[in-house]
Amino acid sequence: MITRRGIVVCIVVSLASLAPGVSTLADTDTSGPTVIADPRYGEVLFYFYQEDHFPAIVRLLAAQAQGGLEQHAAQAELLKGGLYLSYGHHLEAAEIFERLLAGNVNPEIRDRTWFFLAKIWRQRGYLDKAQRALDSIEGELPEHIGREATMLRAQLLIDGGRYDAAIALLEDWQGETEWSRYAQFNLGVALVRSGRTDEAKKIHEKLGGIDPWNEELTSLRDKANLALGYALLQSGQPREAKLPLQRVRLEGPFSNKALLGVGWADAELDRYRRALVPWMELRERDLLDPAVQESMLAIPYALAQLDSISQAADHYLNAVEAFYEESNRIDRTISDIESGRFFDDFVADDRLDSAGWYWRMEAVPEGPQARYLFHLLATHEFQEGLKNYRDLKYLWSNLERWQQSVEVYSNMLETRRLAFDARLPKAQEALARADIDGMVQRKLEFDALLDDIEQRGDWLALADEHEFEMWGEITSLEKIPALSAGIPVAEEVRDKIKLLKGVLQWELEREFKERVWRVRRELRETGEALVETQRARRQVDDSMAIQPREFRAFDDRVVGLEPRIEALKMRVEDTMAAQRVFLQAIAVGELRAQQRRLDTYTVQARFALAAIYDQAATVAEAAVE
Amino acid sequence: MTRKLLMNLAAGLSLAIAATAVAGESAPPDAAQSASLAADAEDAASRDRFRALDQDVQSLKKEVLDLNRDLFLLEEELLFPANSQVAFFISMDVGEYFKLDSVRLTIDGKEVANYLYTDREAGSLLQGGVHRVHMANLKAGDHELVAIFTGQGPHSREYRRGATMNFSKGIGAKYVELEISDRVRKQQPEFVIKEWE
Numbered sequence: 001m002i003t004r005r006g007i008v009v010c011i012v013v014s015l016a017s018l019a020p021g022v023s024t025l026a027d028t029d030t031s032g033p034t035v036i037a038d039p040r041y042g043e044v045l046f047y048f049y050q051e052d053h054f055p056a057i058v059r060l061l062a063a064q065a066q067g068g069l070e071q072h073a074a075q076a077e078l079l080k081g082g083l084y085l086s087y088g089h090h091l092e093a094a095e096i097f098e099r100l101l102a103g104n105v106n107p108e109i110r111d112r113t114w115f116f117l118a119k120i121w122r123q124r125g126y127l128d129k130a131q132r133a134l135d136s137i138e139g140e141l142p143e144h145i146g147r148e149a150t151m152l153r154a155q156l157l158i159d160g161g162r163y164d165a166a167i168a169l170l171e172d173w174q175g176e177t178e179w180s181r182y183a184q185f186n187l188g189v190a191l192v193r194s195g196r197t198d199e200a201k202k203i204h205e206k207l208g209g210i211d212p213w214n215e216e217l218t219s220l221r222d223k224a225n226l227a228l229g230y231a232l233l234q235s236g237q238p239r240e241a242k243l244p245l246q247r248v249r250l251e252g253p254f255s256n257k258a259l260l261g262v263g264w265a266d267a268e269l270d271r272y273r274r275a276l277v278p279w280m281e282l283r284e285r286d287l288l289d290p291a292v293q294e295s296m297l298a299i300p301y302a303l304a305q306l307d308s309i310s311q312a313a314d315h316y317l318n319a320v321e322a323f324y325e326e327s328n329r330i331d332r333t334i335s336d337i338e339s340g341r342f343f344d345d346f347v348a349d350d351r352l353d354s355a356g357w358y359w360r361m362e363a364v365p366e367g368p369q370a371r372y373l374f375h376l377l378a379t380h381e382f383q384e385g386l387k388n389y390r391d392l393k394y395l396w397s398n399l400e401r402w403q404q405s406v407e408v409y410s411n412m413l414e415t416r417r418l419a420f421d422a423r424l425p426k427a428q429e430a431l432a433r434a435d436i437d438g439m440v441q442r443k444l445e446f447d448a449l450l451d452d453i454e455q456r457g458d459w460l461a462l463a464d465e466h467e468f469e470m471w472g473e474i475t476s477l478e479k480i481p482a483l484s485a486g487i488p489v490a491e492e493v494r495d496k497i498k499l500l501k502g503v504l505q506w507e508l509e510r511e512f513k514e515r516v517w518r519v520r521r522e523l524r525e526t527g528e529a530l531v532e533t534q535r536a537r538r539q540v541d542d543s544m545a546i547q548p549r550e551f552r553a554f555d556d557r558v559v560g561l562e563p564r565i566e567a568l569k570m571r572v573e574d575t576m577a578a579q580r581v582f583l584q585a586i587a588v589g590e591l592r593a594q595q596r597r598l599d600t601y602t603v604q605a606r607f608a609l610a611a612i613y614d615q616a617a618t619v620a621e622a623a624v625e
Numbered sequence: 626m627t628r629k630l631l632m633n634l635a636a637g638l639s640l641a642i643a644a645t646a647v648a649g650e651s652a653p654p655d656a657a658q659s660a661s662l663a664a665d666a667e668d669a670a671s672r673d674r675f676r677a678l679d680q681d682v683q684s685l686k687k688e689v690l691d692l693n694r695d696l697f698l699l700e701e702e703l704l705f706p707a708n709s710q711v712a713f714f715i716s717m718d719v720g721e722y723f724k725l726d727s728v729r730l731t732i733d734g735k736e737v738a739n740y741l742y743t744d745r746e747a748g749s750l751l752q753g754g755v756h757r758v759h760m761a762n763l764k765a766g767d768h769e770l771v772a773i774f775t776g777q778g779p780h781s782r783e784y785r786r787g788a789t790m791n792f793s794k795g796i797g798a799k800y801v802e803l804e805i806s807d808r809v810r811k812q813q814p815e816f817v818i819k820e821w822e
Binding site: 038047125557565582586 | 679680699745748757
């Protein structure tokens with residue numbers, strides 16, 4: 001049995017699958033075909049290639065526990081590490097890799113593995129482990145991975161608040177590649193965080209003017225332009241702010257904020273009519289977006305500046321009403337989230353045993369509430385939390401299935417035991433009737449008798465029944481008194497009898513040796529059959545003795561498993577609840593922040609409305625006077 | 626109503642973007658919204674909570690996997706005791722001349738398995754996976770296995786072939802592998818049955 005890929009590829013593919021952009025790693029296979037010496041190993045690969053990581057791991061663990069896969073020992077360990085990693089069991093995977101990587105492993109593979117571990121650990125918030133993994137890389141990584149590794153280092157420095165070190169690392173970045181753009185952006189991030197905003201502006205200016213060749217870079221350019229535009233707005237340069245803000249795509253994740261900013265740039269220049277154009281466009285968009293919410297206040301503000309007081313008042317009233325409704329919807333969503341069912345719906349339609357580590361919730365489930373959390377899906381923390389929740393749900397259903405199976409096994413064992421107990425007396429009785437020792441004794445007696453016959457040359461003893469009867473008849477004829485008469489007829493008969501006797505004896509003597517051989521052969525076969533019977537008997541005896549012990553052993557295993565499953569199920573439930581609380585806290589926190597923003601906007605709207613009414617009242621009073 | 630206040634709200638939302646690192650293709654654009662300088666301490670606390678939970682999940686995964694291993698072995702030993710166990714595997718080597726759709730197995734004249742392969746499963750076989758298509762309890766002694774393979778042969782034509790094998794079951798567990806391979810010289814698939822003790 002030949003596989004077309006070596007184990008190096010298996011593990012590398014599994015690692016590469018964690019990072020979609022680096023699947024070319026698989027091209028580096030130089031290990032040649034691997035001969036599969038154990039179908040159980042091939043079976044593990046069958047599930048592995050289908051990305052059914054859980055069943056693959058279970059089969060691998062079972063085969064190893066049975067003492068199998070000896071011919072694939074090293075490969076199996078590497079594969080296990082890769083499977084654990086793919087399944088998101090990263091701590092166990094790391095333990096295997098750390099053990100294997102300490103040995104005589106190709107340095108390139110070792111460094112790549114450290115890199116992927118670092119990447120996963122940062123994603124999961126294990127920043128210290130991620131740093132240690134990166135520090136363990138000894139050699140030069142291939143260029144495309146090397147760039148990502150440097151970026152990872154910079155991100156870890158930023159995560160750890162070491163902005164100056166991050167800036168130093170990123171400033172050295174050379175080239176005009178996609179990665180260099182990311183590096184520049186992150187350099188900007190580090191500069192902003194360390195308070196060096198003017199330098200950050202320059203970086204954003206440069207990035208804002210790039211000619212992107214893919215969606216990611218276009219998005220990066222939008223981000224840079226947006227950041228730059230608002231920075232300029234804040235520093236009182238509205239005219240300069242418009243250009244970067246207008247460079248942001250009209251349809252994209254940053255378009256709403258850009259439109260809002262363009263409006264504010266015009267408003268800052270007292271060009272309120274022009275400001276209304278982007279803001280009116282925003283009003284048609286999803287109210288969920290803070291930029292859209294803010295436009296609902298910006299529009300009446302501009303209208304008021306243009307002396308359209310009545311229209312402004314209407315817009316403020318609309319805004320207050322819309323914010324109120326939105327806030328109520330958020331309240332309902334919060335109650336829904338706190339009810340606990342919310343996250344089950346999130347992962348309800350998922351094939352739980354298939355995707356592993358690189359599973360991502362790409363689309364929110366149907367329903368009015370889920371849309372509030374859409375952008376939370378983009379955060380590592382929420383995604384990883386959901387991943388854990390999803391994995392826990394799978395563990396729970398797995399335990400639930402086994403719980404039912406164990407009950408079936410328990411019944412099956414009981415049925416088998418009853419059947420055994422019912423058959424045992426009958427079997428014992430039948431065995432008692434079968435006198436195998438007596439048969440062996442008789443066989444030995446036959447052996448001795450045959451030896452004696454052979455020794456004595458007793459050819460008559462081996463005559464068959466017919467021959468023996470003939471012999472008897474002939475010898476009895478000899479004894480007939482009439483034949484003793486001295487008459488010719490009697491003499492003639494005596495001669496005939498003598499001839500017959502002689503012929504019979506001659507034939508028996510002639511065949512004697514062959515008959516001895518034949519009888520001996522039959523005796524030997526009988527002996528062999530008796531030996532087989534004795535062996536079978538011993539087996540039956542052993543079985544009868546062992547079976548109750550086996551029943552007890554199975555019983556012990558089944559009995560031991562039931563509480564183990566139950567205890568694990570309870571722990572999974574507890575952890576699910578804790579994970580749910582964690583996700584709820586993130587989600588509710590996010591929603592509360594949205595509500596607080598709406599409250600602020602509502603206060604602003606009411607205040608502005610009051611000012612308008614006040615102004616109108618003052619004008620009316622003045623007219624009366 | 627102050628212009629500055631509103632503008633500052635908008636700027637606050639947008640400048641968070643400038644303070645959030647990207648990580649190439651793995652960084653989603655909206656990640657920016659969740660981060661800000663002021664939230665660093667809160668982020669660290671949240672990260673610690675996540676990590677503590679994640680460690681619990683990791684530990685549970687290990688224990689459930691170990692339990693599954695024990696249950697898998699128990700199930701196998703219970704349903705297919707070693708002295709009567711025979712496992713039948715399907716494998717493919719190369720597979721240029723045959724695209725597997727299904728396999729039907731008959732043991733001693735009795736149909737025991739009829740398995741239809743999904744594209745995912747067939748793909749896995751092509752990559753080197755081995756599928757345990759059937760497990761049986763058989764008495765010690767001689768048995769006859771007939772396997773009928775259906776699928777697409779050369780030039781995408783429907784293809785149906787049978788392979789027969791007599792095998793002897795001893796006392797221990799036995800594995801029988803049905804391998805589909807390419808006979809390059811004839812540009813035809815070949816079906817070989819192998820025994821593993």
